[in-house]
Amino acid sequence: MAILVVAHEKGGVGKTTLAFNLASFFDGFLPTKIIDLDSNRMFTTLNSFRGYCNLKSFNVVDPTNISEEEFYSILSEYVGANDKLLIVDSGGYDSTDSSRIMGIADFILIPAGNKMVEILALQKYEAVLDRIRSAKKEAGFPDEMPCYVVFNRVHPNTKNYEETDLGRFLLESSHYKLLSSVIKDRSSFNNTLVEGGYTVLEKGSFDAKKEICDLGEEISEILYEKLNGGNDE
Incomplete structure (x- = not known):
């Protein structure tokens, strides 16, 4: 299922x-x-906790432990793949590795809350996306940047998301698309991690599980359409 990058400016x-x-x-x-x-x-630290709790560890790659050749070999293996997925927990956006990965990503997921500081960060981030898009175009590749924003850590009582400050900003933006899935600010997300690297699907509340499943299914549907001749417009 290709390359999914989880990213944000801050x-x-x-x-x-x-x-x-x-x-x-x-x-x-x-x-x-x-x-x-x-x-x-x-991510690597949380994954190490899982072993102490007899949980299956995720297949995590620390790029500092492999050669540059091995690193880019992994990326090329997953570009446009239908039968496997590479998730990248992205770091700084001015780094060469992050920029290159975002340039080939099939899906860029950006979690953001309805806070002015995060809206400002998204505005600032547009310049980074423009630089990557320009580099792709100059290299002869399509300049698409598949950036999707999910409302994250929002108050459980929040409604009418498109009418919030963040929602209005995203509807007017040419850089981002707003997902319908919403991740609310639930204690279950933090509690499961600190209890030993659990996920909400393993030890979380019903609502938290549903939100992650809804988001995962929405991402899956968009990627399926993209990789099987459709588009994500």
């Missing part, structure tokens, strides 16, 4: 938590590998 938005839980969702029915590009290697 830290602390729940990027790794989301990537960790999506890895659990996809790994249930599809060979899934993860590249941990975040500088703090939090």
Whole structure:
């Protein structure tokens, strides 16, 4: 199922938590590998906890432990693949590795909450996307940047998401598309991680499980259409 990059301009938005839980969702029915590009290697740390709790560890690659040749060989193996998935927990956006991966990604997932600081970060991030798009175009590749934003860590009572500040910004943006799935601010997401690297699908509340499954299914549908002759417009 190709390359899925979880990205954001700023830290602390729940990027790794989301990537960790999506890895659990996809790994249930599809060979899934993860590249941990975040500088703090939090995905790798959480994954190590799973062994202490007799849980199946995810197939995580630490790029600092492999050669550059091996790193790009992994990427080429997953571009446009239908039968397996590579999830990238992305780090800094000015790094060569992050920019290159985002340039070939089939799906870029951006978690964002309805906070002005995150809206400003998304605005700033547009310049990064434009640079990557220009580089792709100059190299003779389609300049599509499949960036999808999911409402993340939003208050459980929030309704009418498209009418929030973030929703209005996204509807007017030419850089992002808004997913219908929503991840709410639930204690279950944090509690499962600190209890030993569990995911909400393994030890979370019903609502948290449903939100991750809804998001995973929405991503799957978009990727299926894209990789089988459809489009994601």
